[in-house]
Amino acid sequence: MDKLQHIDNLLRKASQVPANALVDASDWAGIEKRLKRRKNRIYALWFFLALSVCSTSALFLVNQFNFKTQPTITQQEKNIDASTTTLDLQESNPAKSTETLESNVSFETEGANTLKPATQSNSIEDPKEYHTPDAGTKPPITEDSVFELEQTAAQEVKQIIKATTIYQQSKTPKFVFEDIFGSTPLWVNRQTVLVNSISKHKPSYHNYDKSHWETGISFTPSLSSKISGINKNLSGLINRSYDEYIANSESAGFGNTFGFNAQYHPKGRFFYSSGLFITQRTEEVKYNYTITEGALADNYRITNYFDLDPRAYEYINYQGSNSYHFIEIPLNIGYKQPLSRNFELRTQVGVSYLSLLNSSGKKGNFTTLRLDDLSNLNFNTNHIAANLKSGLYYNRPRLAIGLEPMLGLNLTNLQKKSTSAILDKPYSFGINLTTNFKLFKP
Amino acid sequence: MLFEKYANRMMAVCMRYCKNRDDAKDLLQDGFYKVYVNIGKFKGDSRIDTWMTRVFINLALNQQRQGRNKYSHFEFDPALETAVEESQVPEEIAPEKVLAALNQLPEIYKIVLNLYAVEDMSHKEIAKKLGIPIGSSKSRLSRGRVMLNTLLNRK
Numbered sequence: 366m367d368k369l370q371h372i373d374n375l376l377r378k379a380s381q382v383p384a385n386a387l388v389d390a391s392d393w394a395g396i397e398k399r400l401k402r403r404k405n406r407i408y409a410l411w412f413f414l415a416l417s418v419c420s421t422s423a424l425f426l427v428n429q430f431n432f433k434t435q436p437t438i439t440q441q442e443k444n445i446d447a448s449t450t451t452l453d454l455q456e457s458n459p460a461k462s463t464e465t466l467e468s469n470v471s472f473e474t475e476g477a478n479t480l481k482p483a484t485q486s487n488s489i490e491d492p493k494e495y496h497t498p499d500a501g502t503k504p505p506i507t508e509d510s511v512f513e514l515e516q517t518a519a520q521e522v523k524q525i526i527k528a529t530t531i532y533q534q535s536k537t538p539k540f541v542f543e544d545i546f547g548s549t550p551l552w553v554n555r556q557t558v559l560v561n562s563i564s565k566h567k568p569s570y571h572n573y574d575k576s577h578w579e580t581g582i583s584f585t586p587s588l589s590s591k592i593s594g595i596n597k598n599l600s601g602l603i604n605r606s607y608d609e610y611i612a613n614s615e616s617a618g619f620g621n622t623f624g625f626n627a628q629y630h631p632k633g634r635f636f637y638s639s640g641l642f643i644t645q646r647t648e649e650v651k652y653n654y655t656i657t658e659g660a661l662a663d664n665y666r667i668t669n670y671f672d673l674d675p676r677a678y679e680y681i682n683y684q685g686s687n688s689y690h691f692i693e694i695p696l697n698i699g700y701k702q703p704l705s706r707n708f709e710l711r712t713q714v715g716v717s718y719l720s721l722l723n724s725s726g727k728k729g730n731f732t733t734l735r736l737d738d739l740s741n742l743n744f745n746t747n748h749i750a751a752n753l754k755s756g757l758y759y760n761r762p763r764l765a766i767g768l769e770p771m772l773g774l775n776l777t778n779l780q781k782k783s784t785s786a787i788l789d790k791p792y793s794f795g796i797n798l799t800t801n802f803k804l805f806k807p
Numbered sequence: 808m809l810f811e812k813y814a815n816r817m818m819a820v821c822m823r824y825c826k827n828r829d830d831a832k833d834l835l836q837d838g839f840y841k842v843y844v845n846i847g848k849f850k851g852d853s854r855i856d857t858w859m860t861r862v863f864i865n866l867a868l869n870q871q872r873q874g875r876n877k878y879s880h881f882e883f884d885p886a887l888e889t890a891v892e893e894s895q896v897p898e899e900i901a902p903e904k905v906l907a908a909l910n911q912l913p914e915i916y917k918i919v920l921n922l923y924a925v926e927d928m929s930h931k932e933i934a935k936k937l938g939i940p941i942g943s944s945k946s947r948l949s950r951g952r953v954m955l956n957t958l959l960n961r962k
Contacts, residue, residue, distance in 0.1 A: 369949070369952040369953065369956055370952075372920075372924070372952045372955050372956055373920075373923070373924035373952075374924075375900060375905050375959075376905060376909065376920060376921070376924040376925055376955075377924060377925055378902055378905070379823075379902035379903075379905035379906050379909070380819060380820075380823060380902075380925040381819065381902065387815055387818070388814040388815060388818050388832075388835065392814065392832055392835060392836060393810050393814070395836045396810065396836050396839045396840055396843070399836070399840050400840065400843055400844075403844065
């Protein structure tokens with residue numbers, strides 16, 4: 366076979382740039398278009414990343430002042446219950462519990478077997494919150510003396526609490542409290558409950574223990590773009606100048622979503638969201654080209670190009686915003702994570718049904734390159750889109766205000782497959798502003 | 808600009824791995840897209856066009872390996888399988904004719920011929936790149952040569 370090594374030489378010579386390997390500007394246009402799309406995707410990614418970092422930083426700062434999430438009023442009521450508190454203390458540190466019983470600080474409560482329900486007050490200022498010691502371990506004492514001791518202890522605790530931040534309290538070693546009180550106070554073990562209940566009297570507004578509805582309005586300014594694909598069945602109909610003249614002249618545009626928002630919050634952290642919205646997806650077009658050749662086409666492909674007489678050249682110069690309006694009905698499932706007394710992180714994911722209401726603007730035809738009015742084109746009416754939102758909510762007793770970065774991506778093509786060689790899936794990303802009113806069952 | 812400077816050369820590479828100009832243009836666009844996306848990975852330890860050629864060849868081979876055969880639409884001619892060594896073709900022959908003949912070869916022979924004769928890769932390197940035994944590389948090369956010779960003699 367060595368005789369055939371000259372074949373290799375022939376191949377090497379042929380590997381030099383042949384005449385038909387010369388490329389033109391249209392090849393670069395295709396690459397440029399893809400790079401541009403990638404750049405847009407990267408911008409979107411950075412946008413979300415920056416928002417996430419900002420949100421996280423803000424929440425971190427908020428948390429510095431609200432070290433731990435506070436339970437709701439009901440949780441506080443449950444936690445402040447003396448029986449629960451005593452059990453926790455004794456289980457976690459029996460020795461300390463005994464010490465507490467022997468001291469006069471009066472954080473001690475009844476033994477586990479003789480528990481008495483506490484009153485529903487969540488304040489240490491209410492002397493009834495603390496209970497008499499177990500008759501079996503201590504000599505009986507009068508109600509008045511217990512009341513006095515409790516009040517003294519409450520005052521001391523309050524002073525300490527006022528003098529230190531919650532964060533510092535959580536980091537304070539137990540022996541410091543033992544120096545002060547002669548024992549470890551309950552609230553070192555159950556600091557969240559006691560600190561919150563004693564010092565602030567402020568409940569959280571997350572309402573995780575109550576099912577409720579939230580309704581309100583929602584507005585989302587957004588940036589819209591599209592994922593373009595080619596319909597393989599009709600790809601032969603795409604003019605060779607389409608990418609250069611048309612595709613590269615279309616870019617992202619500003620849109621918005623506005624509507625009525627409804628959320629159902631069952632007990633717990635999950636919730637469901639729906640509503641009725643008017644959603645706008647847009648694209649900016651800036652066409653500026655001259656049609657110098659015609660394209661002969663059958664139903665599936667362009668069969669021939671021919672040069673136009675210069676007198677028949679068509680100059681296309683159009684700039685505007687193409688807009689598609691949809692009615693959107695989303696169905697999302699969400700999860701909420703408390704961050705502080707007022708703030709929480711809500712994340713929603715789901716799908717939307719969209720119905721195309723109207724379209725306006727002009728678009729270059731993929732075969733003839735002439736401008737078509739969007740209102741004359743056939744688009745799919747029914748669409749499905751995927752939604753993703755994650756952001757911060759500020760809660761008040763009857764109000765929730767949300768600021769959420771969101772992404773909505775149409776999963777179905779805008780154009781009909783039977784008539785269009787170019788298939789677009791529009792998407793938008795923006796910031797959803799929501800104001801919801803909370804509705805509780807009476 | 809990379810494209811202006813190297814597009815023609817890379818197109819020549821693409822045409823050696825694709826059957827027709829349209830497929831080659833697709834590969835050219837995919838290749839340059841990849842080059843621009845991965846330009847940061849070029850460490851400067853070789854010439855930029857050498858690195859780019861590697862990117863293009865790897866892309867073509869990957870596409871083939873993944874079974875997509877995006878750039879190749881070969882219609883295999885069974886007669887080539889039975890080709891025998893024929894009289895040698897003239898040393899001088901138009902490059903376009905050689906490429907046209909090369910494009911008629913089955914993919915497995917064409918790639919080995921390209922890698923061995925044009926890219927100056929050894930059988931060991933080819934075997935590693937294609938995930939085949941060295942013996943297969945050798946046999947594909949000689950078979951490819953015979954087939955190409957046959958095709959060139961027919962013209």
